[in-house]
Amino acid sequence: KNQVEQSPQSLIILEGKNCTLQCNYTVSPFSNLRWYKQDTGRGPVSLTIMTFSENTKSNGRYTATLDADTKQSSLHITASQLSDSASYICVVSRWGGNTPLVFGKGTRLSVIA
Amino acid sequence: NAGVTQTPKFRILKIGQSMTLQCAQDMNHNYMYWYRQDPGMGLKLIYYSVGAGITDKGEVPNGYNVSRSTTEDFPLRLELAAPSQTSVYFCASSYSKVSSYNEQFFGPGTRLTVL
Numbered sequence: 537k538n539q540v541e542q543s544p545q546s547l548i549i550l551e552g553k554n555c556t557l558q559c560n561y562t563v564s565p566f567s568n569l570r571w572y573k574q575d576t577g578r579g580p581v582s583l584t585i586m587t588f589s590e591n592t593k594s595n596g597r598y599t600a601t602l603d604a605d606t607k608q609s610s611l612h613i614t615a616s617q618l619s620d621s622a623s624y625i626c627v628v629s630r631w632g633g634n635t636p637l638v639f640g641k642g643t644r645l646s647v648i649a
Numbered sequence: 650n651a652g653v654t655q656t657p658k659f660r661i662l663k664i665g666q667s668m669t670l671q672c673a674q675d676m677n678h679n680y681m682y683w684y685r686q687d688p689g690m691g692l693k694l695i696y697y698s699v700g701a702g703i704t705d706k707g708e709v710p711n712g713y714n715v716s717r718s719t720t721e722d723f724p725l726r727l728e729l730a731a732p733s734q735t736s737v738y739f740c741a742s743s744y745s746k747v748s749s750y751n752e753q754f755f756g757p758g759t760r761l762t763v764l
Contacts, residue, residue: 540691568750579653579739579755580692587750625691629747636747639691 538563540640542626548646553616557643559609559626567629567636571600571611574623574642583611583624616647650675653756655740661762662730670725670759672740680743681723682707682753683715685736692739698723730763737761 540561549555561569568587572580584593588604597614613620623642630636656671674681679700684692694707698717712734714726723742727734740756747753 570753577758579741579757581755582752585750585752637692637694637753639693641689641691 538628538630538638540626540628540638542624542640542643544643545641546644546646548648549616551616551618551647551649555613555616555645557611557613557624557626557645559611559640561607561609561626561628561638561640563607563628563630563638565631566604566607567631569600569602569609570627570629570637571598571609572625572627574625576622580625613645618647618649621645621647652676653740653742653754655738655756655759657759658757659760661764662727663764664730664732666730667726667728668730668761670727670738670740670761672723672725672756673721674723674740674742674754675721676742676744676754677720678742678744678754679720680745680747680751681717682741682743683713683723683725684739684741685709686739686758687736695725695738727761732763735761735763 543558570585571583574580584600586602599612602609625642626640628638653674682697683695686692693709696715698704738759743751743753745751
């Protein structure tokens with residue numbers, strides 16, 4: 537079954553600290569993996585997209601890693617800011633089919649002062 | 650560019666009522682999608698379209714209908730609202746297939762409650 541599992545479900549960190557969010561998937565055939573940021577009451581916004589050949593991709597203070605062999609990805613946030621408080625969603629795209637994108641449930645991050 | 654726009658932002662329906670959720674994009678994207686997001690769950694695809702005049706079912710199409718008469722607009726129709734359709738609905742678009750590394754852009758969502 538095509539699934540995307542994220543951990544932890546929720547996380548609270550102090551402003552300025554780093555954190556890492558995890559994503560494990562069982563989606564096949566694998567095409568690409570995406571991380572989205574979703575602010576409360578808003579639509580998801582893309583942070584990174586990686587294919588199987590890309591191990592690391594950065595977008596400012598966000599760095600995503602991908603291990604296609606173990607089917608794991610992580611999103612590392614450096615020097616967190618209050619504005620990083622949001623849900624972070626891991627999404628895996630597969631080739632073909634009517635539902636090419638498989639969404640994780642997200643990790644809810646709260647950054648506090 | 651306004652990107653992907655959705656109306657209304659909020660709506661409360663009574664059981665059995667019908668309504669249309671509007672979605673428009675000004676990026677000249679061929680692909681458009683409707684998702685629903687239930688609390689604590691991942692987004693689920695309801696319907697999608699690969700171009701004007703072409704639509705297809707996603708994972709959870711029951712109780713919904715769509716049409717795509719223009720490239721810009723992709724309305725979602727609920728014919729007989731049920732409490733199970735209480736959710737947040739997101740419209741999205743992409744230039745081409747998301748399996749081909751194309752970015753998907755989301756609208757701000759419509760929060761629907763059916764009582």
